[in-house]
Structure formats: C-alpha cells, structure tokens
Amino acid sequence: MNLILLGPPGAGKGTQAKILAKKFDIPQISTGDILRGAVKEQSPMGIKAKGYMDSGSLVPDEVVVGIVKERLTKPDCSKGFILDGFPRTVIQADALKLTLGDMGKAIEHVISIVVDKEELLARITGRRTCRSCGKGYHLSFDPPKKVGVCDECGGELFQRDDDSEATMRNRLDVYEKQTAPLIDYYGHDSLLRTIIGTGSIDEIKQNILTGIKDGTV
Ligand code: ADP
Ligand code: ADP
Numbered sequence: 001m002n003l004i005l006l007g008p009p010g011a012g013k014g015t016q017a018k019i020l021a022k023k024f025d026i027p028q029i030s031t032g033d034i035l036r037g038a039v040k041e042q043s044p045m046g047i048k049a050k051g052y053m054d055s056g057s058l059v060p061d062e063v064v065v066g067i068v069k070e071r072l073t074k075p076d077c078s079k080g081f082i083l084d085g086f087p088r089t090v091i092q093a094d095a096l097k098l099t100l101g102d103m104g105k106a107i108e109h110v111i112s113i114v115v116d117k118e119e120l121l122a123r124i125t126g127r128r129t130c131r132s133c134g135k136g137y138h139l140s141f142d143p144p145k146k147v148g149v150c151d152e153c154g155g156e157l158f159q160r161d162d163d164s165e166a167t168m169r170n171r172l173d174v175y176e177k178q179t180a181p182l183i184d185y186y187g188h189d190s191l192l193r194t195i196i197g198t199g200s201i202d203e204i205k206q207n208i209l210t211g212i213k214d215g216t217v
C-alpha cells in the first residue's frame with residue numbers, strides 16, 4: 001500500500017495519514033514533520049530550511065527529495081508507506097517516480113483532498129499540535145478535553161509558527177502555483193482519487209478507504 005496524500009495546507013492530510021498509518025500499520029512520512037524536527041535540532045538542513053518554512057515558501061526540491069529518498073530505504077517501508085505533504089512540485093514527483101522505480105516499487109493511489117479556501121483558513125488558524133506525540137487538534141473542530149493539553153499523552157499543545165494568517169495566504173498561493181499541477185500529473189497516470197475533505201474526520205476516512213478499495217472515486 002504505497003499512498004500519497006495530496007492537498008492544500010489544512011486539508012486534513014496529517015489527520016488522515018495518522019489514521020491510515022495506524023489502520024494499515026505502515027509509516028506516515030511527513031516532510032513537514034521531518035523538516036520541523038530538523039529546525040528544532042538546528043541541524044544544517046534545519047537551519048537552511050527555516051527561512052523558507054517561516055515565509056510559507058517551499059524548501060528546495062533537492063533537500064526534500066534527499067529526505068524522502070533516505071526515508072524510503074528504511075525497513076518499515078517494506079509493507080508500504082503514506083507520503084503526507086510530498087511531492088509538492090512536478091520535479092519532486094518525477095524524482096519520486098525514479099526512486100521508487102529503482103526500488104521496484106510504485107505509487108498505487110494518490111488521494112487528493114479538496115477543501116475550499118475559507119474552510120482551510122479556519123482550520124489552519126485553529127490548528128494545535130502536541131509537542132510530545134504530534135497528535136493534531138483544532139480549537140473549535142476537534143478540541144482537546146482540557147485546554148492546551150493532549151488527550152493522549154498529557155503533552156503541551158502548541159501553534160505552528162507558520163500557521164499565522166499572513167504566512168498562510170502565501171502557503172495557499174504556493175499550493176495553487178506549484179502543487180496543484182500534480183492533480184493533472186497523477187490524473188494522467190490514473191492514480192488520482194479525489195475526496196471531498198469536508199465533513200467529519202471519520203466520514204472522510206471512510207471515503208478514502210472506499211476510494212482505495214474501488215480504485216475510483
Ligand atoms: P501543511 O500540513 O500545512 O500542508 P507541512 O507541515 O506539510 O504543511 O509543511 C510545512 C512547510 O514545510 C511548508 O510550508 C514548506 O516550507 C515545507 N515543506 C514540507 N513539505 C515540503 C515539500 N515536499 N517540498 C518543499 N517544502 C516542503
Ligand atoms: P494538513 O496536514 O493537510 O495541513 P491537518 O491534518 O493538520 O491538515 O488538519 C488541519 C486542521 O484541521 C487541524 O487543526 C485538524 O484538527 C483540523 N481538521 C482535520 N480534519 C478535519 C475535518 N474533517 N473537519 C474539521 N477540522 C479538521
């Protein structure tokens with residue numbers, strides 16, 4: 001089960017990737033999470049990536065392609081993987097195809113999650129994440145039981161630096177210009193399954209599972 005979750009910031013890729021990863025017992029590979037980890041550690045890659053991330057631009061293709069190539073060779077990817085937030089450009093998609101081809105693998109489904117802009121803005125501004133376990137919440141749509149505290153592990157919830165109103169608009173523009181062309185790219189390969197990303201988290205999960213099973217949505 002080799003999946004890509006494609007969609008604008010706030011579409012619910014991370015939320016759904018975590019659910020599917022648990023269900024299928026395969027890893028969620030989030031380039032955003034990996035990059036945020038590198039920024040936190042202040043590794044050379046993190047130092048380089050920070051400026052791009054803070055302004056809502058894409059980190060250079062060669063950096064993220066390098067991250068994903070290395071991650072895909074780990075043994076936990078043998079049964080499959082869920083790419084969350086990668087690829088984000090045609091160059092990244094081409095590099096992924098080549099890398100997987102060399103490994104005798106291929107992408108099986110690309111789930112494109114569609115959510116309108118107003119809803120995306122509301123989701124991103126209310127997004128909160130657990131500092132310890134990474135679980136995602138929303139202040140209004142999916143709040144924790146206790147304000148500021150993770151239900152799962154008691155960790156502290158924080159707001160991402162790039163989830164500000166100003167940066168968010170740039171991220172949505174970047175998505176339209178650089179990432180949305182992948183919808184046609186994977187449409188041509190007949191890998192694309194389009195899912196309406198509004199409704200309950202559980203309904204969306206069900207629609208994704210149906211799309212994966214039928215091969216059409
Ligand atoms: P979101 O969940 O809102 O879509 P991510 O956590 O996936 O955001 O990404 C956060 C930031 O990390 C992006 O704005 C970008 O700067 C960088 N990033 C993540 N994935 C990629 C990628 N595949 N290519 C380039 N930059 C990326
Ligand atoms: P992405 O990874 O695509 O940027 P996330 O999974 O982080 O998106 O979701 C963005 C925000 O929207 C989070 O605060 C999350 O709790 C919330 N969210 C996710 N799915 C839904 C949904 N179906 N309805 C309402 N809010 C949602």
Ligand code: ZN
Pocket residue numbers: 130131132133134135150151152153154155
């Ligand atoms: Zn937690």
